Amino acid sequence: MADYRFDTKKIKAGYSPLDNNQAISPPIYQTAAYDFKSTEHAQNLFTYKEAGYLYTRVGNPTVNYFAERVKALDGAKNAVAVGSGMAAISYTLLNLAAKGGTILASPYVYGGTIDAFDRLFPELGVSIKITDAVLEPERLEKEITDDVKGIFVESLSNPNAYLLDIDAISEAAHRHGVPVVVDNTVATPYLYRPLEHGADIVVYSATKGLTGHGNIIAGLILDNGNMSYYTKERYPQFYEPVVMLGGKAAKDIFADNFFIFRAILVYLNLLGAALSPQDAYLGIIGLETLSERVSKQSKNAAEIAAYLENSPAVEWVRHPSLDSYKFKALANKHLTNGGGGVLSFGIKGTAKQEEDFLNNIRLFHYHVNLGDARSLIVDSPNTTHSELTDEEKRLADIPANLIRISAGLEDAKDLIEDLEQAFKAAGLL
Ligand SMILES: Cc1ncc(COP(=O)(O)O)c(C=O)c1O
Missing domain, CATH: 3.40.640.10 (Type I PLP-dependent aspartate aminotransferase-like (Major domain))
Structure with a gap:
């Protein structure tokens, strides 16, 4: 082998x-x-x-x-x-x-x-x-x-x-x-x-x-x-x-x-x-389809990241596919098969608008897992990373407005439209 x-x-x-x-x-x-x-x-x-x-x-x-x-x-x-x-x-x-x-x-x-x-x-x-x-x-x-x-x-x-x-x-x-x-x-x-x-x-x-x-x-x-x-x-x-x-x-x-x-x-x-x-x-x-899944998830995440980076509802976006990515040189060198399905972004609005955004999401699942065939969305500081002290959150670059996405295998256009309608429902667009 x-x-x-x-x-x-x-x-x-x-x-x-x-x-x-x-x-x-x-x-x-x-x-x-x-x-x-x-x-x-x-x-x-x-x-x-x-x-x-x-x-x-x-x-x-x-x-x-x-x-x-x-x-x-x-x-x-x-x-x-x-x-x-x-x-x-x-x-x-x-x-x-x-x-x-x-x-x-x-x-x-x-x-x-x-x-x-x-x-x-x-x-x-x-x-x-x-x-x-x-x-x-x-x-x-x-x-x-x-x-x-x-x-x-x-x-x-x-x-x-x-x-x-x-x-x-x-x-x-x-x-x-x-x-x-x-x-x-x-x-x-x-x-x-x-x-x-x-x-x-x-x-x-x-x-x-x-x-x-x-x-x-x-x-x-x-x-x-x-x-x-x-x-x-x-x-x-x-x-x-x-x-x-x-x-x-x-x-x-x-x-x-x-x-x-x-x-x-x-x-x-x-x-x-x-x-x-x-x-x-x-x-x-599951392993039998690892490359096919992760490759499609990387592509979907890159499309979503590009959309988010141009959205007035968003402060910042972190994903290896973006030119603005903090570790771009390293990613270019090592992530030759894609940047992965996980990305995060900072929502530009009040805490109430963030809640409205999440409560209006229809296609993404709102839960704490990642890497699923289905696309997932979560407010990490309030859930997966809620145990961190304020100092640990500061050190980890996890501000209060961070939202994490784990892109799945759906059509990226449907996922982007879902984000767009939820931003609108929250009054962010
Ligand atoms: C990067 C990472 N490591 C470890 C774990 C823990 O894995 P498990 O939930 O299988 O115990 C998680 C869970 O979210 C994770 O995201």
Whole structure:
């Protein structure tokens, strides 16, 4: 599969009919557990002497096919699928900072992620420092002190579609022996593959454009197989014996996959956000049309962004397709397949007019998801990013009048007409 191109991999990678009674569509292994052939077999599975399935919370063939396919699309070495994007983010950061420490994080991320930074991680001994130094890697380097265990950023961000320079961030982090985690949810591997830009770990909310139909909650953790950053001094957790492994450490079992292996063994196993086989199957079907969907969504978003930029009802617009885009040079270089379906704009009116605008939208769905086949609209500061403090909103460039759009697969002209009639109904035109 490694020799095939992206669109071939999205249909074929990670699954073989030969292993599944010639079934061309991956079967849904709807089982909680798997029979042991003997006591010896049971012991071998439990001590990882033999590969095989044991219990669906920690492994299932359909879930594995899904992870293997995304792994191929991202060019990753290791992958695991989990029950949500938040589980992927939490398990990854906990695995990095299992013994405490600091994660340096971009301010340009999903509101739920910031909520976890503010509320969940400090409870678990992990402090998260949100810093806009991710825009200036030289400044970022000064913030990488000995207790920093990782850098967390979104490639293309939610809700502003900011594109960070992952190459430069990774170079800066690696000079200090620290891995970089990229949430690539908004971009999807069709638009951007962070591991090709030096990142070490990629996480996804597969709920979004990756699978694209707004019908599952799912997440993934992928890595590049380079375990050299996980030194005993900074990351002792990988070197400590694990009960289940008969006194061995995660590092002793899989020399080039102990990061994700430990995430499965400790967090997926014990916190338990497993992906269901049914949802993994829907995810696999969604992946089959990834390029076609994201390409059309990028085109629709670009048309909507161009319309909005010329509208007197709008203060500003953020989308990689626009000349006014803050990271235009980077987008021209890296987003060669399109700018993605997510854009944001500032509505020019009172809070009441903004409410009237949203209440008069007919075609877009007003809700918090993104990357769906249907077009979505939401007032992020009041919903997806409402947990942010005023200072976090300022740092993240999320003013009170921000509206986020996730363009779907409808006809762009219908979408633009819908926006136009809602602006008029709100007295903005
Ligand atoms: C960029 C990003 N990452 C992670 C998440 C969380 O994913 P999930 O809802 O699958 O837990 C979201 C959800 O909106 C998101 O937009």
